[in-house]
Amino acid sequence: MKQTRILDSDHSKELFAYFGLAVYYSQALEQQLVNLLVLMKISQGDIPTEEDLVDIYYRKLSNSLGQLVQEIQHHFPFTPEETAQLKDVWKQRNYIVHDYFKERIQETFSPAGRSRMIRELSSFKRQAQDLERKLQKYTNELYAKLGLDQEAENMTGKQPDV
Numbered sequence: 678m679k680q681t682r683i684l685d686s687d688h689s690k691e692l693f694a695y696f697g698l699a700v701y702y703s704q705a706l707e708q709q710l711v712n713l714l715v716l717m718k719i720s721q722g723d724i725p726t727e728e729d730l731v732d733i734y735y736r737k738l739s740n741s742l743g744q745l746v747q748e749i750q751h752h753f754p755f756t757p758e759e760t761a762q763l764k765d766v767w768k769q770r771n772y773i774v775h776d777y778f779k780e781r782i783q784e785t786f787s788p789a790g791r792s793r794m795i796r797e798l799s800s801f802k803r804q805a806q807d808l809e810r811k812l813q814k815y816t817n818e819l820y821a822k823l824g825l826d827q828e829a830e831n832m833t834g835k836q837p838d839v
Contacts, residue, residue, distance in 0.1 A: 692791045695798035696773070702805035703742065703770040709812035710745040711737040716819045717752040742767050753815070762808055769801050 715724075715734050724730045737745070746767045750760060784790025 688788060688791050689785065692785065692795050692798070695795050695802065696777070698802045699770075699773050699798045699805065702802050702809060703766070703774075706766065706805050706809040706812065707742050707745060708738075709809050709816060710742075710749050711740075712816045713753060713812055713819070714745065714749055716816060716823065716825075717749075719825075720819060720823055721752075742770055759808075759811070762804070766801075766805050766808055770805070773798070773801060 711734065714737055715730070718724050718733060719730070724733060740748075746763050749755075749763075755763065778785070781790070781794060784794055
């Protein structure tokens with residue numbers, strides 16, 4: 678009964694919220710990788726029809742973060758630092774999603790342990806968010822280079838949401 682009350686505490690809820698943010702930003706990063714991969718394929722003329730575009734987009738959405746990281750390295754000229762960041766976030770994301778609470782469950786029962794976990798998850802969230810923003814910048818630049826930003830703006834009257 679006491680363990681249930683600990684996990685229902687505001688501090689525990691904060692820990693779970695940071696876990697959710699960490700997962701959210703890793704998924705936002707996955708989405709930006711998909712966007713960038715699809716735009717790279719468009720820029721190389723690898724997508725001849727709209728049907729092909731839709732097909733490849735949905736296939737890429739079903740890929741894992743690891744598959745996307747491996748593929749994007751073959752299509753986009755990342756700096757060695759950016760490549761290292763991508764691989765680090767990928768590794769951390771896998772740990773957080775698959776093993777974090779299994780390995781750290783005892784820490785959830787103490788305020789100090791939860792605080793430590795919140796700091797770690799917050800740090801990961803910032804890393805994933807910063808990397809996602811960087812990829813979003815590259816995506817926007819590629820949109821502009823391909824003239825797609827103007828086309829989308831003409832169709833909707835606003836800048837595209839990516």
